[in-house]
Amino acid sequence: MVPSLPLVIAVDGPAASGKGTIASRLAQVYGLPFLDTGLLYRAVGMGVLSAGADLSDEAAAEGVARALDADGLSDDPRLTTGEAGEAASRVAGYPGVRAALLELQQAFASQPGGAVLDGRDIGTVIAPNAPAKLFVTATPQVRARRRWKQLHDRGDAITYEAMLADIQRRDERDAGRGAAPMVQAPDAVLLDTTEMDIETAFDAARRIVEAARARYSL
Ligand SMILES: Nc1ncnc2c1ncn2[C@@H]1O[C@H](COP(=O)(O)OP(=O)(O)O)[C@@H](O)[C@H]1O
Ligand SMILES: Nc1ccn([C@@H]2O[C@H](COP(=O)(O)OP(=O)(O)O)[C@@H](O)[C@H]2O)c(=O)n1
Numbered sequence: 001m002v003p004s005l006p007l008v009i010a011v012d013g014p015a016a017s018g019k020g021t022i023a024s025r026l027a028q029v030y031g032l033p034f035l036d037t038g039l040l041y042r043a044v045g046m047g048v049l050s051a052g053a054d055l056s057d058e059a060a061a062e063g064v065a066r067a068l069d070a071d072g073l074s075d076d077p078r079l080t081t082g083e084a085g086e087a088a089s090r091v092a093g094y095p096g097v098r099a100a101l102l103e104l105q106q107a108f109a110s111q112p113g114g115a116v117l118d119g120r121d122i123g124t125v126i127a128p129n130a131p132a133k134l135f136v137t138a139t140p141q142v143r144a145r146r147r148w149k150q151l152h153d154r155g156d157a158i159t160y161e162a163m164l165a166d167i168q169r170r171d172e173r174d175a176g177r178g179a180a181p182m183v184q185a186p187d188a189v190l191l192d193t194t195e196m197d198i199e200t201a202f203d204a205a206r207r208i209v210e211a212a213r214a215r216y217s218l
Pocket of ligand 1 (some may be wrong): 013018021022146196
């Protein structure tokens, strides 16, 4: 009997497109471990700042990335702030930082039963052979509205205009960098959630994964 491929689901896309919401729900439904890889870059960015170093200091960022303890990151509220997102996208451009985080992510993606990972380069660099790949997007205006509401609901005073500028700056940096830029993998399915609520987007994502499972008999 031919052994079946592990179900690895790669979910990429820009900030506040809904990829994390979709990826964590897919992980629940399929009973797979889930890694939000953005948290790793957020932890490195905040680690640089906590050490009193500058985000332009590539060697300091690489040092923080090499020493990173990835356990418990999802419980740290400082990592979900706008400051952490901005710091993450600064350090994410350094090849040494990306190299330092590569092995951990690839090990996570290689678990025998499969895994779900979300980020910017999962389908292109971390798990290029993943049988199911989604590239989740939405217009910058809709993404800024979603992220603004998320931060506003927990007391952050940021304006919508500042949020939109933030999202656009991060999109440009993430798509324009030389090291593992944010780009849709050629074999990823595009899911534009601009006009979708969470349930509709999740249902569409699940259909994409079901089609991949049928294609690979998983
Ligand atoms: N389709 C959607 N419609 C409305 N709000 C959404 C949708 N998808 C996600 N959200 C909300 O938008 C915010 C950002 O979603 P998240 O999944 O964290 O995005 P990402 O991981 O792409 O940055 C969250 O508050 C989430 O509940
Ligand atoms: N696989 C990844 C994940 C995140 N990142 C970087 O980390 C930043 C924060 O990622 P995130 O996924 O937590 O951000 P949001 O999309 O949730 O706003 C991004 O803007 C990227 O610069 C990356 O380069 N590669």
